[in-house]
Amino acid sequence: MLAVFGHTNPDTDAITSALVYARLLTRQGVPAQAYRLGNLNFETPFVLREAGVEAPPLLPELEAGSQVALVDHNESAQSVPNLAELAVVRVVDHHKLGDLTTMQPAFLRFEPVGCTSTILLKLHREANLSVEQVDARLMLSAILSDTLHFRSPTTTPDDREAAAFLAPVAGVEDVEAYALAMFAAKSDLGDTPAETLLKMDYKVFPFGDPARSQLAQARGVQHWGIGVIETTNPGYVLGRQAELLAAMDQARAADGLNGILLSVVDILNETNVTLVLSATEEKVLREAFGVETAGGRAELGNRISRKKQIVPALEAYFTPEA
Amino acid sequence: MLAVFGHTNPDTDAITSALVYARLLTRQGVPAQAYRLGNLNFETPFVLREAGVEAPPLLPELEAGSQVALVDHNESAQSVPNLAELAVVRVVDHHKLGDLTTMQPAFLRFEPVGCTSTILLKLHREANLSVEQVDARLMLSAILSDTLHFRSPTTTPDDREAAAFLAPVAGVEDVEAYALAMFAAKSDLGDTPAETLLKMDYKVFPFGDPARSQLAQARGVQHWGIGVIETTNPGYVLGRQAELLAAMDQARAADGLNGILLSVVDILNETNVTLVLSATEEKVLREAFGVETAGGRAELGNRISRKKQIVPALEAYFTPEA
The missing domain is CATH 3.90.1640.10 (inorganic pyrophosphatase (n-terminal core))
Structure with missing residues (x-):
């Protein structure tokens, strides 16, 4: 079978x-x-x-x-x-x-x-x-x-x-x-714990192919966790920012990650507000997407697809010569 | 384009x-x-x-x-x-x-x-x-x-x-x-140089996936070159054994290979006689296929497909726990 x-x-x-x-x-x-x-x-x-x-x-x-x-x-x-x-x-x-x-x-x-x-x-x-x-x-x-x-x-x-x-x-x-x-x-998330919300639609990506880039070879492969919460009620999720950042902090340490992101995607308005845990993520978002972080959040505009818009930009950032 | x-x-x-x-x-x-x-x-x-x-x-x-x-x-x-x-x-x-x-x-x-x-x-x-x-x-x-x-x-x-x-x-x-x-x-190979015959249908395979086997991890990835000559006239090819072995010796060194094989496949009778360069190849053929080498040749019987019969047996040999 x-x-x-x-x-x-x-x-x-x-x-x-x-x-x-x-x-x-x-x-x-x-x-x-x-x-x-x-x-x-x-x-x-x-x-x-x-x-x-x-x-x-x-x-x-x-x-x-x-x-x-x-x-x-x-x-x-x-x-x-x-x-x-x-x-x-x-x-x-x-x-x-x-x-x-x-x-x-x-x-x-x-x-x-x-x-x-x-x-x-x-x-x-x-x-x-x-x-x-x-x-x-x-x-x-x-x-x-x-x-x-x-x-x-x-x-x-x-x-x-x-x-x-x-x-x-x-x-x-x-x-x-x-x-x-x-x-x-x-979007009916009720009182779901923050750790569960973070991991609901969450994937770990290896970035920086050493075979493709000298810089990537020097840095080694970077592992980033990227969660997405697609919702018609982003206000509810963003209202739990402090809890979610705490869950991200824990996950980044527990999973031995180089960085972690959580994108809150407003399905109906097609916008992405991403929670930013530390200066590491802030720097990468600035350099890969040209966006600034304020109050622990970065506005990624209409970049609502992890697969098509977030991951390729990060891969290009971490493997610059490819 | x-x-x-x-x-x-x-x-x-x-x-x-x-x-x-x-x-x-x-x-x-x-x-x-x-x-x-x-x-x-x-x-x-x-x-x-x-x-x-x-x-x-x-x-x-x-x-x-x-x-x-x-x-x-x-x-x-x-x-x-x-x-x-x-x-x-x-x-x-x-x-x-x-x-x-x-x-x-x-x-x-x-x-x-x-x-x-x-x-x-x-x-x-x-x-x-x-x-x-x-x-x-x-x-x-x-x-x-x-x-x-x-x-x-x-x-x-x-x-x-x-x-x-x-x-x-x-x-x-x-x-x-x-x-x-x-x-x-x-099969009309004429006076084609032995190096050309060797490389006519020739592929290099990495064997031993370190992620799949502790033994493979210890050994490291092994690179083997495997040539095949499919012919209706195997006698002609085998008559040039000395030249072909010399070409194999050169290719193994030039390409930094761990081993090299050349299978002479009799298309019509569906048999495989493989040329064996050294004790390294002899040992692997014995342990992976249970065949002995004599006079620089091993009879691989009806194993006429590199893809389906030769490569999988070598992969299993080099990655034993998978």
């Missing part, structure tokens, strides 16, 4: 892609089971409830050599801790290719689109398989989530086309109303 | 895949130009002549940041020397994933099939593009070449299905006769 899973700190796409890809593979004669690598965020339970689907179970410890399929990620830092011992036989992803290697030739399908589910829809079509209503609902939700209902600069024509195809199959008549309900669920 | 190229020491698939993929991308609105990274082997000119196509030009030096598409390879050791400075935006390949990374999300299409061209045919179908006769001829030739007319254990049902579809489009009525003519051209 092939284990299919998305990244740690799973977002909606990481969960729904595992469910949809496991079902697609099973229909194609490759028995597969979806798993998750962590707790759900506040949006995904809404999506699963609307689709009438259970959350996938937590991935159990896998023996060395077990076959796995990765969705919505490929870097070891975002995956299961013993990934190097596992046999990665399939990957469907829309992120840049990181440190993944495979022991044998494998099925890899990467496209620079806004959402893994957009690729999964193509896989259904290429296999001449109909899309079932529940899968359509899951894929549509992931596309709306990852693209912030087409507001994110990661959105591509393929994502719009996929969503337009999926909405009637999913039985979603008013896509805008459905997206707003998803975002409201995601 | 996107530069499309296969690996160094190009075989037929590396050349034809570059030609076919560049044409496919151009038809899809992505202007692309095929290149090669080295001299043609003895089979490819026959294929190009039959198809009425010119060989692609040698890749010129590309500036840092230039966009490239890789076909039939992904490891930096088999690619252009400054690959790390280039922007890899597309890869179509059927090998295991090595040390490739990308700066941005990219189009990656890897499948564990016998030939890159089998994947390229799928790309035509998925794009609803007809296959032109010349492209059919090039793809069919590459499939017959890579799978040794379906003799190689790398052959998959997808390769057979692709070839069966392509043969009538290519206007090849007798596939067997065409394959034999290709192999005869490939």
